[in-house]
Amino acid sequence: MTKRQSAHDAEASTRQETTASPPSFERLQENEGAPLYEVVKRRILEAILSGAWAPGTTLPSENALAGEFGVSVGTMRKALAELTSEGMLMRRRKTGTVVTGWAPLHNLRYFFQYFRLHDKQGALLRSRTQLLEQRRAPASENEAQRLKLAPGEEVIHLHRLRHVGDIPAMQERLILPARHLPDFPGPEGIPQLFYLFLLERYGIRVAAVREQLTAELANAEDISLLALKPPQAVLVIDEVSFDQNAMPVILAHHRVSTQHFIYVNEVR
Secondary structure, X not given: OOHHHHHHHHHHHHOOOEEOOOOXXXXXXXXXXXXXXXXXXXXXXXXXXXXXXXXXXXXXXHHHHHHHHOOOHHHHHHHHHHHHHOOOEEEEOOOEEEEOOOOOOOOHHHOOOOOOEEEOOOOEOOOEEEEEEEEEEEOOHHHHHHHOXXXXXXXXXXXXXXXXXXXXXXXXXXXXXXXXXXXXXXXXXXXXXXXXXXXXXXXXXXXXXXXXXXXXXXXXXXXXXXXXXXXXXXXXXXXXEXXXXXXXXXXXXXXXXXXXXXXXXXXX
């Protein structure tokens, strides 16, 4: 056992253990877009990262969780085993499966839940999104080339505003190939956890992200949407997300307020 593992285990053991009151999970269906064990894993991650299951919480038994989700015990066991290997959970003799609370958050495993925004003191922030516009259009030449589409193939455009508390933090534009997203919902049907939605409904797993970062003076749209006083700089993030087959699936353009927030990325 390494010193780091020993320190983490000691830290986890000092936390007050509580027995989980399970969040309300929807029973899963066999026709989910992703493998059931991965959907189960993502739902449990959501409960942990949202604070519904805090560090030190002892999870219900595998049988109880399997019944809650409507999946087999084997499926539940595989989901819990992966979360344990990733550090989100730990197994304790006579106690059961416990939430550790020390797993890193800057990892593509958690990309569906958090954008990497921190406050000026370095604390990770959770944001909510507001959809400003949704439309379909033929891909431009540049969009088709970057997404490896045929010229003029249809894409879906989303323009969103991210808030941290009451503060507008970021505006972003996403472009996705429509052919990967049959029966894509209208504005009222797009959930907050968009990347989790892509995984569960369409089986699209973001496996890699390529980013280009620059700084610019805020433009008129930034000033209006992000409530900035000019002159003010914004961080600009141009991003391509790739699926598990190394195919580009999302183009994103983010413009981030630097007045209250910093953006943190880790290389592992």
